[in-house]
Amino acid sequence: MTIRIRTLPGRAERVELLNARGRAVSWLTLVERRIYLAGRPVRTSGIGGVFTEPRYRRRGLMRRVVAAALERMRARRFPLSALFGITNFYDRFGFATVMFVEPDLRLYPNSRATRRVLSRVRTCRAEDRENFLALYRACAGGRTGACARGVTWPWKRRKGWRRVERAILAERDGRVTGYAFVNLERKPAPIAWREASLRFDTPSELAKGSVDIVEIEGRDADAIEALVRWCFRLAKRKNRGYVRLHVMPAHPAGALVRCLGGRVYLAASRAGGPMARVVDQGALLRAMAPGLAKRLKDAGARLPTGGLAIKTDLGSHTILAARGALRVEEGARQGAARIALDPSRLAQLAFGYRTAAELARADEARLSARARAACAALFPLQPDAHMSWADHF
Numbered sequence: 001m002t003i004r005i006r007t008l009p010g011r012a013e014r015v016e017l018l019n020a021r022g023r024a025v026s027w028l029t030l031v032e033r034r035i036y037l038a039g040r041p042v043r044t045s046g047i048g049g050v051f052t053e054p055r056y057r058r059r060g061l062m063r064r065v066v067a068a069a070l071e072r073m074r075a076r077r078f079p080l081s082a083l084f085g086i087t088n089f090y091d092r093f094g095f096a097t098v099m100f101v102e103p104d105l106r107l108y109p110n111s112r113a114t115r116r117v118l119s120r121v122r123t124c125r126a127e128d129r130e131n132f133l134a135l136y137r138a139c140a141g142g143r144t145g146a147c148a149r150g151v152t153w154p155w156k157r158r159k160g161w162r163r164v165e166r167a168i169l170a171e172r173d174g175r176v177t178g179y180a181f182v183n184l185e186r187k188p189a190p191i192a193w194r195e196a197s198l199r200f201d202t203p204s205e206l207a208k209g210s211v212d213i214v215e216i217e218g219r220d221a222d223a224i225e226a227l228v229r230w231c232f233r234l235a236k237r238k239n240r241g242y243v244r245l246h247v248m249p250a251h252p253a254g255a256l257v258r259c260l261g262g263r264v265y266l267a268a269s270r271a272g273g274p275m276a277r278v279v280d281q282g283a284l285l286r287a288m289a290p291g292l293a294k295r296l297k298d299a300g301a302r303l304p305t306g307g308l309a310i311k312t313d314l315g316s317h318t319i320l321a322a323r324g325a326l327r328v329e330e331g332a333r334q335g336a337a338r339i340a341l342d343p344s345r346l347a348q349l350a351f352g353y354r355t356a357a358e359l360a361r362a363d364e365a366r367l368s369a370r371a372r373a374a375c376a377a378l379f380p381l382q383p384d385a386h387m388s389w390a391d392h393f
């Protein structure tokens with residue numbers, strides 16, 4: 001069997017394993033994304049469409065395809081790879097869970113407030129592209145796990161599970177102040193944990209299904225509330241039981257749930273869901289360095305004298321202070337404070353999914369005493385880390 005790499009439209013690549021007759025029997029797709037880590041866009045190779053034909057399964061084919069994909073990423077100098085995975089499969093390839101599984105915040109008609117909202121909501125038109133792109137950048141730009149979007153980002157997706165059915169904008173005093181992408185749930189999303197969580201809703205709410213806000217951003221609370229209310233009106237018209245927000249509780253729209261009452265469902269997978277893997281450790285640390293320098297400054301912290309050496313199976317790198325900025329050097333410098341961990345745990349640190357202290361307590365990292373404060377300042381928890389449904393691959 002041989003590996004073939006084919007280029008697909010939109011800078012995507014298909015890595016395939018061909019059988020003796022030259023037919024693809026196992027494959028995956030690589031898509032290029034820029035994911036914000038420490039507020040900086042990091043070039044990431046996203047893996048999607050992972051499939052082995054049923055009669056070829058459990059023969060190590062996907063193992064070969066993933067190995068070829070990782071080789072390809074190294075050749076193209078990607079610092080990071082990410083995917084949304086089934087449970088207990090991708091950890092064997094060095095991937096670790098780096099974010100919560102798709103968050104699910106629910107608001108019910110009886111939790112609606114009577115406050116007057118001042119923003120007006122209207123449907124999005126093609127010429128609004130710049131508006132919502134600017135809003136996305138202003139509100140989600142830099143948020144851990146979010147994707148950096150360019151002008152070519154196809155916001156009007158009509159097909160597949162990343163579809164956007166309705167795009168709406170909030171305006172106030174002639175200025176666009178927020179937007180939301182809204183879908184009507186046709187059937188519960190194919191995520192097993194969600195089935196389990198549904199037990200907590202009353203049968204009638206369940207049977208009716210939801211209006212789903214798959215993405216929402218607003219410059220202020222009024223814009224967000226106006227958009228959510230628009231969705232309540234849609235829910236009433238379409239006889240849906242509740243409005244579901246796909247945002248983390250720490251997202252500004254999560255404040256509405258805390259204010260009005262509702263339900264918050266979060267699931268953490270041990271080894272599945274949103275996962276990432278470090279491909280090139282030096283490149284990853286260099287890409288994050290300006291953001292890490294800002295974190296240090298904001299926390300009023302300093303690197304230990306001699307720097308911080310990070311050691312994994314992928315190599316050692318030392319982060320050094322260089323006139324207000326940070327520099328990343330190959331190798332572990334003599335006299336540097338040290339942290340040693342598995343590269344999969346480094347991915348969790350980079351996403352702020354787990355802290356260095358937490359990893360040390362669980363015996364998943366070795367941390368010198370001098371490294372503790374610096375690690376805490378460089379890699380704090382990121383409670384709003386999330387990738388929009390519309391950017392999934």
Ligand SMILES: CC(C)(COP(=O)(O)OP(=O)(O)OC[C@H]1O[C@@H](n2cnc3c(N)ncnc32)[C@H](O)[C@@H]1OP(=O)(O)O)[C@@H](O)C(=O)NCCC(=O)NCCS
Pocket residue numbers: 026050051052053056057058059060061062063064084085086087088089092
């Ligand atoms: C998941 C899938 C891609 C695996 O392909 P495959 O060619 O059978 O995988 P391999 O034979 O290379 O398996 C590699 C390792 O994973 C294990 N494995 C295979 N399928 C697995 C599964 N579904 N869950 C957990 N482990 C699995 C194998 O036992 C093997 O372990 P080992 O190397 O320690 O012996 C294939 O079952 C498939 O196409 N499933 C349906 C689509 C799907 O779920 N895709 C993933 C979407 S995120």
